[in-house]
Amino acid sequence: MSGFDFVATRFDAALGWGRKFSLFHYPFITACCGMEYMSTACAHFDIDRFGAGLTRFSPRQADLLMVVGTVTHKLAPVLRTVYDQMLAPKWVIAFGACTVSGGIYRNYAVVQGIDKIIPVDVYIPGCPPRPETVLDGLLKLQDKIQHQGQDWRWARKA
């Protein structure tokens, strides 16, 4: 049995390696952080160097949800729907201070952090974060994907 366990672990590592370098991301952009997102995604900083270059504009084709910008209570059901439409495995990045904690907005309108609505894997602080910060967050997420237990179709469930 130990041989099988060894093989299974290696398979997990290979799957994680494949997944972390083929992130299709869905940009959910509402505010000024979108400028930094564009800068990160385009040629100057080039998110494609890390395998996350393929932007999908349908949540059903994406496995990384980047929430970029302020999310209000009015918008929260939309964000929740987008997250629910994504297929597993899926990850979420909270991009910028507003998505992390509500940022400078402490009022009736703004959700105080999107983790009150959907689960978040990586928080990127900054108002707005520099592209280097975003890429650092992406590398953190890749590290997380590599080392997490991989869920796959015929995986043995505990």
Add this chain to the structure above:
Amino acid sequence: MGPESLIGEIRARLGPAVEGVADSFGDPVLVLRAADVRPALAVLRQPPFDYAVLLDLTCVDYAAGEGRFELVYHLFSLSRNVRLRLKASVPAGDPAVASLAGLWKNAEWLEREVFDMFGVRFEGHPYPRRLLTYEGFEGHPLRKSYPWRLEQPRLPLRDRD
């Protein structure tokens, strides 16, 4: 019409509807009786005053006093290239004023926003609904009496880990 004669003509035309006159960076400011807002603005919209554009319609909450809510109207005359500001106070209990929706089309959304944020009723408005907040929102968030930390989520909030 110079600024002085303009004020004189408006006062002559509107009579007791004008309760006061002030000046703001060279532009005239008139204080109106709330009950006379609609007829007064209907006059100002026509020649010779010809304030054809309603630039903005907002409200101020002074939190205390009889005239707690003050409506502010900004008018602009295209033909004469001058501006005019009008103010009217409404009481705190049941703030209401006549709608301008029949005079200026854009007053519909401006009045809906003021209703949404301050809870001032606009009598005669064709569809007096909220504009910015969502259905089921309670209270009026820009009132000074609105609790500043009160949120009204539409989804059940998760516990942070």
